Amino acid sequence: MSTSRLVNGVEVASHYRDANHQYQSNKEGLWLFMVTEILMFGGLFVGYIIFHGIYPEMFAEGARSLDWKMGFINTLVLIFSSFTMALGIYFIQVKQNKKATIALAVTIACGFVFMLIKYLEYTHKFHLGLYPGRMLHMHEGAPEHANLGMYFGFYYCMTGLHGIHVMIGMGLIGWVMIKNMRGDFNEKYFTPVEGVGIFWHIVDLIWIFLFPLLYLVG
Amino acid sequence: MNWLIVMNKLLLAKSAVAGTFMPVQATEISKQVDNLYGFLVVVSFVSCAILIGGMIYFAVKYKRKTQNDKTAYITHDTRLEVLWSVIPLIVFLLVFAWGWIIYHDMRTMPTNALEIQVTGKQWAWSVDYKNGVKASEVVVPVNRDVKLILASDDVIHSFYVPSFRIKQDAVPGRYTALWFRAEKLGEFHVFCTEYCGTSHSRMLTKLRVVSQADFDKWLTEESDVSGLPLAQRGAKIFQTRACASCHSVDSPVVKVGPSLKARWGTPLNVEDGTTGVFDENYVRESVMLPQQKIAKGFPKPSPMPSFQGQLSEAEMIALIEYIKGLN
């Protein structure tokens, strides 16, 4: 049912006893959703590890064509953004909502930087003709391994899926930032911010696995 | 001695059940599999009898008599529960181990076996012998270990001989193998059991078990086809290349591709609207480049595989001669 009531300035849906009950339930739902996200990427990791085992040289060739410096900068950017995200939640808890807005804005900005670097990397690859699968068509020279397209299949699939998550995350952070500016949150009620925060940390965590797998191993 | 009689009856029931439903036992392994299967059927029958019989008995005996019936308040009984957890577990482990032993035999390839290469292709099996003989059915000598090395040209197929109780997938990009030792002479069905598209259900062939002498004779005869008249050679190619699985030759019935019965020299409607005549060049083009001129009313792209580079000119001529003769 959609009817809700206000308890101490917090909107509580009628099927919950109180704000804390609702908060705990929402949090559990979020964590379960995160589990499914991790499992989904987990399936990709398993595929990657299996084929890395079969074609180690081909994967090494693929990894060489990536610029680890770009990936490393992106890793730093995301870790920093996780920090500012956590800061945002902290500021709401201590009633400094203005500062929280700034922290969230910085987080979104980090997301933009990440996507910008990703964009530069992608266009560079496209420029060289490094497309996934059978579309791989190098402009200069030929690949050393005939099935190099598989590496880029994994590369685009994993980073692409992750990139989509980053963009969704940015949208969600934007949403809670606007809500925060409208004054929807207070030290008792900030569940959406915390939920989006958990999502953002998981997206960050997945990147921390992706970076060494794609850029460094090989 | 009562239990001996019961055991005896059970064994009889077991072999009766196994004998009724399973195909002919043509190998030693098929007998072992049937024994295990028979045991499983008896165990299943007994446990179903306990469950279903018990259910019917209770249902009748404890049928509601009045609206105010009082029922026993029994929440659980640990001894019973342990019993019906442990007994099934023991039975399951027993049949697991028994199955393992036979499975191990099935999967351990004998040394010094006669090796035959079998390749699956949509929708026929092609069989290659070491001396170069190519056939569309498997011919093997009786009482000799035979190892089939399976491969596939396109999608996954599965080679299944019910009478031998053996089955193995033919996976593209790798080799798999199975072995058997046929003990009965005769012809046995071979089915494809992995779904492979349009004519999956027609991807059938025969496995013929013959005496060693007949086998040797067959092998030499088959390797000597070049002496045959052109049309007969064509018929042979038509058979070994499994053209018959898609094209009928004795009636106008359409299988997958057009029927070739009385087709020679007749006018032709191509799917793009052009017309022509069913002649030497059309047949050649259709075999080599099947996507070029698809007859009207047939699927596009055509499921017909290209035989470019697979048929020699001499073979092509023989094939055309054979099709001419179908009028």
Next chain:
Amino acid sequence: MGHVSTGKSYINEEPGLKSWFTSLDHKRIAILYFVAVMTFFLIGGIMALLLRLELFSPNTAGSVMEHIPNFLRKAGDTPADLYNQVMTYHGAMMVFMVIVPGIPAIFGNFFLPLQIGAKDVAFPRLNLLSWYVFMAGAALAVSTFFFSKIDTGWTFYTPYSIRSGTSVVMMVVAAFIMGMSSILTGLNFIVTVHKLRAPGMTMWRMPLFCWAIYSTAIIQVLATPILAITLLLLAMERTFGVGIFDPKLGGDPVLFQHFFWFYSHPAVYIMILPAMGIISELITTYSKKTIFGYTAIAYSSIGIAAVSFFVWGHHLFVSGQSEVAGIVFSFLTMLVGVPTAIKMFNWLATLYKGSIEFRAPLLYALGFLFLFAIGGMTGVILAVTAVDVHFHDTYFVVAHFHYVMVGGTLMAIMGGLFHWFPKIFGKMHSETGAIMSWVFIFIGFNVTFFPQFILGAKGMPRRYFDYIPEYEQLNKISTVGSWLIATGFIIALITVIKGLTSGAKAPKNPWGSKTLEWHAESPPIMHNFEQDPIVTAGPYEYK
């Protein structure tokens, strides 16, 4: 007792059709699922009849498929192609659109909150969203009908699914979307069970149906993401040729089978566990007796859910996987048999010294025990490596999983429907109609599928459009059986419609059941209970 009903219920509290499609009430959402799933069941069922009709005789005298109207077929499709398409749709629809969502989304949605004394599920908005996501996926799946169909079988095995010239990508995306719906529903139920139980309703006082739905939800949440990624990779493979599953590009087609069954085997338990939950409810109610071995049944649900993740390889005994893998998977599969046996014996023991009332739901439950005993034992037969080599991909397997999925799940759905009909709709259905439907479905089912065990033993492979003449007799019997089943379902449909239109008003608790949902009005009001329930005892206290 002396309470006077206001006549208000979840059905009439908010008027208008639009209010149904925007309702956040778990009961209304359950009804939405009910209508959708039953529609898909009807389509899938008609396809099954068509398949059986084709197999009535060997394909020498022409094919039934030739009578499929032109607007539903692509130029150039041979009867064999049409058969393969119908076979694929029958499987895919029945699995992804009927049996997987069936019990959890219909009965789970309706009764899980009621049985634990909650006002709703934890996330009502998400619940409605799940329905829309499900419908979007289903619409996409059905729409492939009008493009180029799909002919890969519901298992999408590579490399056939990479090469087949049909709408594989669209179907795979549809399954992906329906998978998301399944995840969201599962997630919702887990949190509901953890957080929304009424005061006094401990985990160990929950009805066994809730335990079953809870175990199912765990599998849904843990297994479905793997299906999602598998299907995504397959779509990538077809679009870009990345070569993960394509042997021509250095990929491994058998890896797809591993990925696929890693989801789809647990999915089998998504289909059967909730059915087992319903059976526990029916048997206690109609024998008016407390369940035997409550804890054992609850634990066995969790046990089945746990082991189900480690048995997928038993679908690959002849795929070329190593002998060791075959042995390990065979062993683990045997372990699933134990909790299943425990459940069966516990239900049997519940009947002992009960007061058994022969109503349609009980007949359906007994029918379940009968069919599931056969389905379960043949499952053990198939788990034995050496024997499976013979039976793999034959009609023996077809018969086995229909005994489990149809004989099990569908019998439970029907039993649950007639058990809860008065609660859901507030009206009484005709008992005679319900019993007649059972007679036809039960007999028809055995006539249809028992001969298929024999066909399989004789070696007839599955997914065959045509067969050799020696299989004809048994196929004929099987086809006749399918007509009996259809008759049974028509009778059931008439019974339901008559009950809805002219049934007498249902009392609160017509069957004398003990679980909480029967304390609510029939049909329940919007917030389920007039007064928040406080639970002081277990679910089946027939003292």
